[in-house]
Amino acid sequence: MYKAGIAGATGYTGFELVQLIQRSEVHAAPWDYPLISLQEGMARAGEVDVVFLCLPHAASIEPVRAFQATGVRVVDLSADFRLADPAAYQRWYGVAHTAPDLLPQFVYGLCEINRAQIKGARLIANPGCYPTSVNLGLYPLAKAGWLSDQVIVDSKSGVSGAGRQTKLQYSFVEANENLTPYNVGVRHRHIAEMEQVLNRVNGQHTYRFIFSPHLLPVNRGILSTIYISVPQGVTEQMIRDLYAETYAGEPFIHLLPAGQIASLRHTAYTNRCAISITPADPAQPDGPDYIIVATLDNLIKGASGQAIQNFNLSVGIDETLGLL
Amino acid sequence: MYKAGIAGATGYTGFELVQLIQRSEVHAAPWDYPLISLQEGMARAGEVDVVFLCLPHAASIEPVRAFQATGVRVVDLSADFRLADPAAYQRWYGVAHTAPDLLPQFVYGLCEINRAQIKGARLIANPGCYPTSVNLGLYPLAKAGWLSDQVIVDSKSGVSGAGRQTKLQYSFVEANENLTPYNVGVRHRHIAEMEQVLNRVNGQHTYRFIFSPHLLPVNRGILSTIYISVPQGVTEQMIRDLYAETYAGEPFIHLLPAGQIASLRHTAYTNRCAISITPADPAQPDGPDYIIVATLDNLIKGASGQAIQNFNLSVGIDETLGLL
Amino acid sequence: MYKAGIAGATGYTGFELVQLIQRSEVHAAPWDYPLISLQEGMARAGEVDVVFLCLPHAASIEPVRAFQATGVRVVDLSADFRLADPAAYQRWYGVAHTAPDLLPQFVYGLCEINRAQIKGARLIANPGCYPTSVNLGLYPLAKAGWLSDQVIVDSKSGVSGAGRQTKLQYSFVEANENLTPYNVGVRHRHIAEMEQVLNRVNGQHTYRFIFSPHLLPVNRGILSTIYISVPQGVTEQMIRDLYAETYAGEPFIHLLPAGQIASLRHTAYTNRCAISITPADPAQPDGPDYIIVATLDNLIKGASGQAIQNFNLSVGIDETLGLL
């Protein structure tokens, strides 16, 4: 039985995290959640086994330094410690990183890819929701060296992805019965996480991401439709085998069989990422063009669920506890 | 004052058409709508100036032959007379066309592109909703010879696009809080209309369309996010100038200024098509990659509104009557 | 051809009003809309035939005084001049009315009930959306003296009823997939408009309204389910005859036949109010308990459409111009 402190539990992500933990606790799973304030939290860091930080970007840096000093395990759900390179942080987030010394101590908590490093880690940066869908959707191809240089990602996200806020564009009347592309043609921050993960999977590589997020009139869920091409000679079956092998035994990866396409419904209210693979043109069933669709629940696999998965891994207990 | 007969007025498209006509009538616009059955309609074809056919695909062919024989003007909203080549019809729709002799008499009613032919036409094939968004979104580029060979179209459509039907996938609980890609990797029928229009705009060309439609949890609206590239030396400003010039004076084309992206809200309940142009990568503001977003209301500009626009054009009255 | 000034055109109501007018203008209907600011507006009051005020409650009083002094016709869509009694205004809105001298000059613009007074009126207070549904739903019964003392009104309103604002409760994630009763057990302001209209229809009466509004996850529309009883001997047929007679010739009242119940869909995007009458208990088909359901589009018949209807009436042109 572990004890957890959560900072920022009033946002959508924090609320979801509390609910997941609550379920765990009741089932004798390893959590507790005294809903401590950050200040209290630092004072009481010794009483808990882990602190989950569900704070806005840039607001996590000083708390992380404080908690880290106490030795408590930290899972940070903000973007503040996701990018290993402080210059990249400054470039993408527009402010200098005030704790660059801590960056090397953080592990990027994309469980299916970094499982080995997460085991035993004390400082974990929980990945962003968009990059989790894209990185899990493309990881096998990048690892095999089959991923085309240019990757087009057309992503659609439910409104909770924007956090619990009151901007007019997120009001019911504006978002309902609408679909809004946004940040199109802007170097979206989440591209940095795609580059950081995929560029390094197989030696050093530089993929070029065209990334268009769209605001979707649903509460939760991300669906990324990804357009890629593979080298000549790589057949659909070879790709399917690659994904099956790469993700063999993964409890939260749901590979769809040929002919089925991933939808939001496949992963809503779960910690799963569903992935489908389809030749882009049936006249060319063995490529070179493919459409990868990856979906997940942005509040669970894209945030709180993966945070719990990270904690489970870091302390060496069953990775799926509280998540099935 | 004109009189119109409508066959198939109980579907979403027919209902919308009746409403648009009703509005026109009241404002002394040129319509009437005795909701005649098809059979009655043929008997009374002499009393009306135009027949609008809102019938399912394949169900229009014989009625068209019957009405055509009476000399009445016909606007067919089905797909039956959209493809000039009967072999293409058979390939995409899986049945032989039983009136290939009539195909050459039909004009493809994409008003902004075929206006000259529509004037005076007696047989008009009203375009499909997906192709209208894509063809209007790409027409200037194709005409200028600037369109890349490969075009990736990620389209999202409201549920009324499927017609008024009761399949489980279109039930509220299945479609709500969901997003479903469908026919991905299938040679969707609507690609034929894109090819027919764009391949011929500037000499003969063969574009390669990758087309992924998604079922969106809204009642109405289509948004196509289109990924293309242009030849070296073609700048964003040149593209903007091209679109502005091509669509100068068009009452139903809404070109968005730089920095704004088209959303469903721009065109809901209107006969407009909104188009935005954005460099795909701000690090490369002059290309070669661009994202064109085109939106329209699938029941109006994608069906009934364009049908009225076609009629207005064909009889030589103000193209916008009943549509503003 | 009339000219109109609109103050407050950026809210949902003002935007809808501009669209309705735009449609009218284009069809040679009697409107123009130089989107003047309030200040400009006062300076240019002489150029227009009418000023529509789409301002928040309490913000209309001073503008109304200013415009009234110029002699221009005013249709005020706020609540500021709806209540004839300044003491009632203070009681329900919590502030003293600063222009009580103007109140007697205003006509309460519920067209179907006050048509005679609206004709020729220069100052018109446009009714609230909830009271319009309830007053039109109950007017025939009150006029006949058949309405029970106690009236239970269970109303449901789309989110645009709250105006264009950014409170958290109106954000997409909070309102979507939810239904929220609010102001239950509070003397909702709109009760005052029900009392003002219905208490005076037939001599003097004091009805007791229990009113529960609910926030509904749709953009627009109000549905009021009203529970009443009638005196012994009053049969369903007598009630139906009463409604048919009372509303005979009304262009915007849609009485549903026995067995059909009004829904939001009956009136969405129209200026109509749909009304259904049903015995509450089929075991007692002639009462005494009935359920009246009244629906309307809160932005049209509940605001902008009725404002235009009021203007049309006031200047003596066809009441339905721009509204069909």
Add this chain to the structure above:
Amino acid sequence: MYKAGIAGATGYTGFELVQLIQRSEVHAAPWDYPLISLQEGMARAGEVDVVFLCLPHAASIEPVRAFQATGVRVVDLSADFRLADPAAYQRWYGVAHTAPDLLPQFVYGLCEINRAQIKGARLIANPGCYPTSVNLGLYPLAKAGWLSDQVIVDSKSGVSGAGRQTKLQYSFVEANENLTPYNVGVRHRHIAEMEQVLNRVNGQHTYRFIFSPHLLPVNRGILSTIYISVPQGVTEQMIRDLYAETYAGEPFIHLLPAGQIASLRHTAYTNRCAISITPADPAQPDGPDYIIVATLDNLIKGASGQAIQNFNLSVGIDETLGLL
């Protein structure tokens, strides 16, 4: 560790039940779910501890007889064994009951009211979703003898309440952006369950229910707004105390404090029923009129969750297992 068979697992209720059980199983809770067909199920009844029947109304009777003969425990989620009186079944469902001999052996599984009888029961009729909300909302008042003879229930239900079916009225385009009262003025079947429970709670009584269900554009959730009055001298505080005492220690009853009203959000995706109590008229804070709002998730507390709660109770394990 118990084993369960589920018949009818492809509907919304059955699917939800499988998900709840799955969660239980993984957390070492007492369930298994070989998704057996009904026929298989009867053959293998000896292998399981309980059979959950998620079949349409009228389709449960013969399976129940078959399973009952094997001695296996049965929780029937249909309406077939909810009404103790076969004549009532015939009156409300229009067909003769073909197993009236079994009716006396069934316990009506409304856990908070019939807990004593459920313990050890082998045949349990799981209550309907509407009656569960109304009966839990009114039980304390009826027990205290404070409930008025006439009860007005204005209920709103998400579309999954209609089951997984394809009727046009439940299609996305028809239900979305709409609100539809239905069966108004019809003696809705669910009234029978309200009468059966509440009429007997305190001696014999005959309440008169006016019940108006509305189809709400959300996937799941029921909200019942209930209008009642209490005897003179009964104050709000007395009512609050009554509810608090009646439901003391109930794990799934969420009583809201004064000033808060129950909404769908309070109970979505939980096995809880939320109840709020509000004076209908603040000018009369101690009555006699009150508005009780009761909400629940129709697929969980209104169906599958309560089915599990019933099973837990019947075998004597912790009532909340698998439900928190």
